[in-house]
Amino acid sequence: MKPDFAVTKERVKLYWPLIKPLQTGLLLATGLAGYMSARCPVFHLGTLLAVGGSLFLAISGSTVLNMWWDRDIDAKMPRTQKRPLAAGNLSSHETFMLGMILSLLGVGWAFGLDSLYGWIVLAGWFFDVVVYTIWLKRRTCWSILWGGISGGMPVLAGRTLGVGHMDVIGVLLAVAVLFWIPTHIMTFSLRHFEDYQAAGIPTFPERYGFKTTRLIISISTLLATLAITVVGILLGITWGYLRLLAVLSVGLLILALVAVFRPSERIHFSLYKYASLYMLSAMLLLAL
Amino acid sequence: MNAKFHRFLPLTLTIFLSAWQIAKDHPGDTQVAVWAYTVGFGILLVASLWLILMGLEVLGNPVGVVIAALIPLSFSFGLVAEYAPVYTWTYLGFALIGLLGIAATRFMHVSTSLRVWVVAFVHGMAGFSIISLPLLVLWQGQAGIAVLGVSVGGVVVGISGMALLWQRMGASPGGMGDLTPLLPWALWFSTICLVIGFNLR
Numbered sequence: 001m002k003p004d005f006a007v008t009k010e011r012v013k014l015y016w017p018l019i020k021p022l023q024t025g026l027l028l029a030t031g032l033a034g035y036m037s038a039r040c041p042v043f044h045l046g047t048l049l050a051v052g053g054s055l056f057l058a059i060s061g062s063t064v065l066n067m068w069w070d071r072d073i074d075a076k077m078p079r080t081q082k083r084p085l086a087a088g089n090l091s092s093h094e095t096f097m098l099g100m101i102l103s104l105l106g107v108g109w110a111f112g113l114d115s116l117y118g119w120i121v122l123a124g125w126f127f128d129v130v131v132y133t134i135w136l137k138r139r140t141c142w143s144i145l146w147g148g149i150s151g152g153m154p155v156l157a158g159r160t161l162g163v164g165h166m167d168v169i170g171v172l173l174a175v176a177v178l179f180w181i182p183t184h185i186m187t188f189s190l191r192h193f194e195d196y197q198a199a200g201i202p203t204f205p206e207r208y209g210f211k212t213t214r215l216i217i218s219i220s221t222l223l224a225t226l227a228i229t230v231v232g233i234l235l236g237i238t239w240g241y242l243r244l245l246a247v248l249s250v251g252l253l254i255l256a257l258v259a260v261f262r263p264s265e266r267i268h269f270s271l272y273k274y275a276s277l278y279m280l281s282a283m284l285l286l287a288l
Numbered sequence: 289m290n291a292k293f294h295r296f297l298p299l300t301l302t303i304f305l306s307a308w309q310i311a312k313d314h315p316g317d318t319q320v321a322v323w324a325y326t327v328g329f330g331i332l333l334v335a336s337l338w339l340i341l342m343g344l345e346v347l348g349n350p351v352g353v354v355i356a357a358l359i360p361l362s363f364s365f366g367l368v369a370e371y372a373p374v375y376t377w378t379y380l381g382f383a384l385i386g387l388l389g390i391a392a393t394r395f396m397h398v399s400t401s402l403r404v405w406v407v408a409f410v411h412g413m414a415g416f417s418i419i420s421l422p423l424l425v426l427w428q429g430q431a432g433i434a435v436l437g438v439s440v441g442g443v444v445v446g447i448s449g450m451a452l453l454w455q456r457m458g459a460s461p462g463g464m465g466d467l468t469p470l471l472p473w474a475l476w477f478s479t480i481c482l483v484i485g486f487n488l489r
Binding site: 018238240244246247248250251254255258261262266267269270273274277285 | 307309310312326329330333334337338341342343346349351
């Protein structure tokens with residue numbers, strides 16, 4: 001019989017990929033940045049840690065439930081076949097329970113911090129698990145719009161908790177994430193087009209063609225960078241940070257335009273990666 | 289040390305140095321100079337990010353030729369705006385025409401020698417400004433010895449860009465081999481020199 005520690009270590013090793021650490025980390029960073037855009041982290045360290053903990057649990061919970069619901073799709077796609085649930089290393093029941101426990105803890109903690117903050121975190125969870133994953137993902141490519149709205153909730157929640165009410169800056173930050181999502185997800189669907197086709201998931205490239213999808217990516221990139229720049233101006237960040245934000249935005253826009261006029265797999269993948277780095281850097285600059 | 293290390297380390301350092309310099313209150317005396325230096329460091333930053341994400345092969349892209357020329361042109365334009373302000377708009381005109389010339393000869397069907405000469409002339413003029421203006425202000429006592437860092441940085445980035453462009457256009461600079469793997473280190477070195485030059489002059 002294995003000692004308890006070894007068993008726990010083994011389970012954690014299996015659970016870890018279920019929460020998509022990079023994606024969860026990025027969304028968590030937006031939530032923390034939203035809070036720090038209103039409150040100095042040094043003087044509100046306790047609340048900041050609570051924001052981090054509650055968002056981490058809620059986002060992880062929704063991601064695990066997403067994996068639980070999509071286990072049949074994951075098993076069909078070479079890219080996702082090795083995920084613990086799709087590979088049969090975890091049972092469906094265990095994964096569902098894990099997702100529910102993490103979700104309840106995260107959303108519950110959020111309500112414990114502040115009711116409005118809790119409602120926004122719950123809304124994000126609901127849009128992701130129920131509207132995006134269960135209801136729309138297999139029916140329409142427009143499901144990503146709801147995925148985007150859900151993705152914008154952590155930053156809105158963090159900002160709202162920081163200022164005590166919902167404000168224009170919080171909404172604009174959520175809009176920035178909403179417009180950033182197509183750059184992230186559509187680029188991914190261009191890169192893994194065959195995978196999504198094989199799994200029968202409707203995507204923009206399949207519905208509207210590659211050219212239109214690339215154009216949508218460019219337009220949404222432009223809107224995301226505009227929203228972030230406006231937030232930067234409204235927050236009154238220094239000219240230096242604003243210049244840096246402008247430089248990073250131009251880099252993203254040029255890459256999006258290159259993807260329209262000289263598309264290649266390398267460009268799509270770079271755009272996907274750059275978009276993530278851009279969001280992380282932008283949030284850092286807004287939070288400082 | 290593998291090739292990946294030699295790409296990642298210098299380019300990451302270049303990104304952080306450039307980001308710091310852009311975010312910091314710029315030592316430029318005029319708004320035009322501040323924006324010109326922002327463009328220069330901005331291209332260093334974004335180009336380094338792209339090189340990390342896409343690999344050094346991306347240097348073969350025709351757009352890269354124009355971007356490579358923008359770095360020395362923007363730094364030299366900033367220096368002209370600061371130290372020879374009467375020539376600011378004349379130099380901007382030259383920079384724009386030079387860029388158009390490089391872009392036109394790169395995308396149009398023209399002889400390799402014409403491409404090389406256009407690139408050499410534009411980079412040469414930018415390089416001359418980057419070397420001579422800091423020397424001039426040093427001689428006039430307007431700046432300290434550190435200002436020469438700008439000259440060194442500008443020259444290294446200019447020569448690197450020009451050598452690579454010549455290579456891409458089919459000309460071999462001095463019979464040397466493939467210079468591409470050295471580019472990340474050259475970018476890092478020139479960024480350090482530029483940062484030292486602008487901040488300690």
